[in-house]
Amino acid sequence: MRLLFDARYIRTDFHDGISRYSAELAAAVATQAPERGVQVVFLIHDEAQLAFLPTGARTLRIHPPTAVREPFTALLLNRHRPDAVFSPMQTIGSAGRRFGLILTLHDTIYYRHRTPPRDLPWYVRLGWRLFHLSYVPQRLTLDAADVVATVSETSAAEFARVRLTKRPVVVVPNAPQRLAELLPDGVAEGASVTPGTRNLVYMGSFMPYKNVETLIRAVGELPGRTLHLLSRISPHRRAELEALIRPSGGDVVFHGGVTDAEYARLLAREAVLVSASLDEGYGLPVAEALALGVPAVVTDMPIFREVAGAGALYAPGEDAAAFAAGIRALDDPARRAEVIAAGTAHIARFDWGRSASVLLDAVATLPTRG
Numbered sequence: 001m002r003l004l005f006d007a008r009y010i011r012t013d014f015h016d017g018i019s020r021y022s023a024e025l026a027a028a029v030a031t032q033a034p035e036r037g038v039q040v041v042f043l044i045h046d047e048a049q050l051a052f053l054p055t056g057a058r059t060l061r062i063h064p065p066t067a068v069r070e071p072f073t074a075l076l077l078n079r080h081r082p083d084a085v086f087s088p089m090q091t092i093g094s095a096g097r098r099f100g101l102i103l104t105l106h107d108t109i110y111y112r113h114r115t116p117p118r119d120l121p122w123y124v125r126l127g128w129r130l131f132h133l134s135y136v137p138q139r140l141t142l143d144a145a146d147v148v149a150t151v152s153e154t155s156a157a158e159f160a161r162v163r164l165t166k167r168p169v170v171v172v173p174n175a176p177q178r179l180a181e182l183l184p185d186g187v188a189e190g191a192s193v194t195p196g197t198r199n200l201v202y203m204g205s206f207m208p209y210k211n212v213e214t215l216i217r218a219v220g221e222l223p224g225r226t227l228h229l230l231s232r233i234s235p236h237r238r239a240e241l242e243a244l245i246r247p248s249g250g251d252v253v254f255h256g257g258v259t260d261a262e263y264a265r266l267l268a269r270e271a272v273l274v275s276a277s278l279d280e281g282y283g284l285p286v287a288e289a290l291a292l293g294v295p296a297v298v299t300d301m302p303i304f305r306e307v308a309g310a311g312a313l314y315a316p317g318e319d320a321a322a323f324a325a326g327i328r329a330l331d332d333p334a335r336r337a338e339v340i341a342a343g344t345a346h347i348a349r350f351d352w353g354r355s356a357s358v359l360l361d362a363v364a365t366l367p368t369r370g
Contacts, residue, residue, distance in 0.1 A: 001038045003363055004077060004099075005029060006087035008065045012048040017284060018106070021151070021174055022088045023052045028356035030054040036360050041082075065091060066124050074099075084363050086149075094144040100366025102359070103145040104172070107155045107281030108162070111135070113209055135162055143167060146366050149359065151282055154303040170362045175350040176287040179264040193293045195340070196270025197330045200227045200250075201294075203263060203285040204275065206237045211299075214276035216241055217320035220249030222327060227274075228266055232257040267294050272327055275299060278317045283307050287350060290343035295336060297326040307350075311343020 007026050011019040026042060031054075033040045042057050044050065045064040053059070062076060063069055074097035077085060084100040085092070094101055110116075116128035131137045142148050142165035150156050151174040159169055183192065200219060204210055212229065219227040227250060229241075238254055245252050258266070267273065273289035273296040280303050286296050290311045298304045300314035313329060315322035330336045 001036075001083045001363070002081065003029075003033070003038050003040050004060065004080070004082040004085045005040055005042050006065075006085065006089070006092060007042040007049060007053060007059075008045045008062075009088055010044075010049045010052045012046060012052070017174075017282070018088060020177060020284075021106075024175065024177070024352045025088065025172070025355055025359065026052075026057075027054050028352040029359060030057060032353070032356050032360060036364070038360060038363065041080075065089070066121055068123075069093075071095065074101075083368070084366050086359065086363065090138075090141050090145075090148075094141075100363070100368070101145045102147045102149055102170075102362060102366070103142060104149040104151075105138070105142060105155070105159070105164075106151050106174075108158050108164070109279055109281045112279060113207065115207070135164060139164060147362050149362065152303060152306055154306050155281070157302075170358060172355050172359045172362075173350050174282050174284060174287070175352045175355060176284065176291040176347060177260070179260070179267065179288055179292045182261040182264040183268055184265075193268045194270050195293075195333075195336060197272050197327055197336070198225055198270040199266065199272070200225060200274045200327065201230065201266050201271045201289075202228065202274050203230045203288075204277065205231060206233050206241070209277065209279045211276045211278045211317055212241060213244055214318055214320050214323060215274055216244045216252060217246075218274075218276075218323035218327070219252060220244075220246035221321065221324040222250045223248065225250040225327070227252045228255060229253065230255045230258045230263060230266070264292070267292055272297055272330055274323065274327070275304075276315075276317050276323060280304065286312065287347055290347040293340055293344055295330055295339040295343060297323055297330070307347075308343060309346035311339060311346050313339065 007022055009018045009022045042053055042059045044059050044061050071093040073093035078098045082099045086102045088104045090103040090105045110132050114129050114132045116125040148165050148167045148169045149172045156169050156171050271294055275298045277299055283304055287307050289296050296312035298312050299317040313326040315326050
């Protein structure tokens with residue numbers, strides 16, 4: 001079987017969620033494919049993407065996914081006679097295809113928050129907003145595939161609730177990156193994580209629904225601690241949040257963007273991962289913290305429960321006092337150790353090898369097309 005794996009969403013500057021998902025799953029699929037009798041060819045649009053694919057990977061270079069000819073991609077791919085195509089997104093053109101197709105929709109968050117990524121071309125941003133005004137375009141897109149993939153059971157349940165597709169839905173889970181390998185000690189077995197609750201780490205955007213305001217109010221009740229806000233932030237948004245800081249409370253540090261290595265070092269230093277987000281597609285930073293052996297205090301909602309299990313303490317998203325209480329609860333070494341152990345065991349279920357196996361199982365079920 002010949003499988004075309006759409007790797008065009010891999011970024012060459014820094015990973016976002018889709019980019020990391022693409023790169024990690026690509027590596028795991030490339031490892032398992034030979035024993036399954038599957039020949040994998042990766043679709044790229046930039047030679048620089050080769051650096052993020054397995055050594056010796058077979059590639060086919062085509063247009064970028066934002067190109068105006070993207071709706072006609074299937075007609076181009078037909079010439080290369082694939083048996084199956086997998087895309088980590090749902091926007092690849094499928095009209096006229098003569099191959100099995102798996103499209104991926106990670107979540108439905110953009111139906112509730114329609115602001116598109118700012119780095120997309122204006123015509124893509126406009127189309128994005130129009131596309132998400134109704135479920136109808138998404139239904140037509142997903143029903144053009146043979147199988148729809150998603151990254152969590154929570155998303156799969158939401159698809160069913162809103163009747164988003166008639167096609168079978170398979171969960172190809174997201175999984176955390178191995179932050180321990182980025183620590184000065186090296187690999188996971190030698191990594192040094194100092195337990196504690198002195199540092200509160202938030203990794204994520206500052207969009208309104210991320211509700212960073214609750215974290216700032218919570219640290220206002222926790223003198224002697226520091227809230228680290230890691231991501232890039234606009235001057236206007238920073239001024240809004242700075243106005244909420246209580247001088248008598250804990251410190252708030254705006255890092256303005258960090259490398260993965262810096263992120264790992266901050267988490268490894270007497271830290272708790274915090275998120276008061278009111279809506280999430282997955283919550284990858286929570287998974288990354290648990291995999292490193294760091295507990296979390298997060299909003300009580302289904303996706304965080306799925307990702308963290310008993311490896312986190314939960315609070316209502318807009319209740320700063322409850323967040324502060326959860327952080328104080330982890331001051332108890334025994335309680336903290338219990339939460340860390342539960343989180344480590346829970347997150348071990350999310351593994352790229354297992355995700356690749358699920359995907360290849362789904363590929364094997366695709367109908368043969370002439």
